[in-house]
Amino acid sequence: MxxxxxxxxxxxxxxxxxxxxxxxxxxxxxxxxxxxxxxxxxxxxxxxxxxxxxxxxxxxxxxxxxxxxxxxxxxxxxxxxxxxxxxxxxxxxxxxxxxxxxxxxxxxxxxxxxxxxxxxxxxxxxxxxxxxxxxxxxxxxxxxxxxxxxxxxxxxxxxxxxxxxxxATALDAWRNKGLLMAEEFWQDESRLAPEMLQAWASVALAWLLGGLYLIHRRIINWQLPVAFLTTLFIVGAFVWGWDTSHYAPPWLHIGAGSAVFAAFFILTDPVSGATSLRGKIYFGIGTALLVIAIRTWGIYPDGVAFSVLLMNFAAPAMDYYTRPRVYGQARAQRGIRKEKQS
Known part of the structure; x- marks a missing residue:
């Protein structure tokens, strides 16, 4: 037995x-x-x-x-x-x-x-x-x-x-650089001063410090922020590699906007986001994909807020299809369960 x-x-x-x-x-x-x-x-x-x-x-x-x-x-x-x-x-x-x-x-x-x-x-x-x-x-x-x-x-x-x-912020300045090549853009301090990048990178590190505190206190899980930031960096690097002169580099996606702040303080909302562990990972991945899409081809330079709201729509479906195993059951029942016909 x-x-x-x-x-x-x-x-x-x-x-x-x-x-x-x-x-x-x-x-x-x-x-x-x-x-x-x-x-x-x-x-x-x-x-x-x-x-x-x-x-x-x-x-x-x-x-x-x-x-x-x-x-x-x-x-x-x-x-x-x-x-x-x-x-x-x-x-x-x-x-x-x-x-x-x-x-x-x-x-x-x-x-x-x-x-x-x-x-x-x-x-x-x-x-x-x-x-x-x-x-x-x-x-x-x-x-x-x-x-x-x-x-x-x-x-x-x-x-x-x-x-x-x-x-404009760093992301907005990059979006509005027009037909300038990447090398020309970085050399033009009137468009993007080094102080701006240093400031936003420092703010991102401050949000990272606060997020690590929440993880240490077990207020949030580490899987969701890691899934979001990792996907943002990997997909951002892929898009950037497709055309390095006109698409934002991955480090700009991470450090120059509200990505780190959103990863630890917005996406981890226990009410509007997914609740299952696997659902949270999917939630973070989906949000990152939408952020890259909006920043690359949309009209808003950041796109985090709209990405989060769109994924809030999908959170109930993610919980439905990623339900954990219920006590007394050998395995989790995910998706639509087909009833046996008598």
Whole structure:
């Protein structure tokens, strides 16, 4: 008689939602510091405004639905406001993070029933809404400077509504290089200054540090970020190798945009993403493929937000076809099970 090793039917985890959200907020600190250092204190103002709008919208819906205000203590609305605020440039007008915060909670979350019911990532839904509605406000970032690298107060000019030296991001600059060859583009500092690449690479490393902290604390699994970043690099290298003069190199896909931030803080959303381990891997691979497609042939230079939202559509199907083995069963039942005919 053969014995089948089965897993236990119960899983005990003492960590609560508010504790998870606090860990995510702690993991965001390195990225917040890096963005503030290179792009100015406008990042902090965006965070304050987006968080205020998110918490206000959540409280308003709780009041209208006669729910206790203690729900705010789970910190989910605060995390949504933080993730949205970190996506916005430091020089964005003050009403941009406010409008985004209200949209994220009212439309992206509470419209579907609240925490655990939203099919789309609220922060990415709000960012996509802002990007489509106000592309200049959302896509133009200030040029990276630091207080130690300049003798004047230019670092303080990166505030909402103030004049500052702004320009396209590295990915946007590459997209708009026209018919220039790659060698000509890299030599033209007016299009892509070395300080810009250094700044975004440093920010990416800060997000990597925060992501490793979440993995160490077992808040997220390592498989999904690795699947996303690996696919992004491999497919990006393949496309780049097809035409190195007109397609972005793979390291630019990883370090010059929001790829690392999305890998650890956006794709790992337990509500809008896939839940099974194999589904998470497929989710990361599919998102990376869409990012490469949008960045290479689409009209938006980054494309992470739209890729995540598109994959949110596919997350239920991925969970359906990648269901793990149920306790008491010898193997997993995936896909449509055909009933035996009598």
């Amino acid at each position: 053969a014995w089948i090793q089965l897993s236990s039917p119960h899983a005990h985890n003492r960590i609560t939602t508010d504790q998870v959200m606090r860990q995510v907020l702690l993991a965001c600190i390195p990225g917040i510091l890096a963005l503030t250092w290179f792009f100015g204190p406008g990042i902090l103002i965006n965070l304050l405004l987006s968080c205020f709008a998110a918490l206000t919208a959540e409280a308003l819906v709780l009041w209208l639905r006669h729910r206790p205000m203690s729900v705010l203590k789970d910190n989910s609305a605060l995390v949504t406001g933080v993730l949205l605020g970190l996506c916005l440039p430091a020089t964005a007008a003050w009403w941009v993070p406010l409008l985004g915060g209200f949209f994220a909670l009212l439309v992206g979350k509470q419209l579907f029933g609240g925490l655990g019911q939203n099919p789309f990532n609220p922060a990415m839904a709000a960012y996509a809404f802002l990007l489509v509605s106000f592309p200049l406000q959302v896509s133009i970032w200030p040029q990276p400077v630091t207080p130690l690298s300049t003798g004047d107060a230019s670092w303080l000019h990166s505030l909402p509504g103030m004049d500052a030296m702004t320009g």
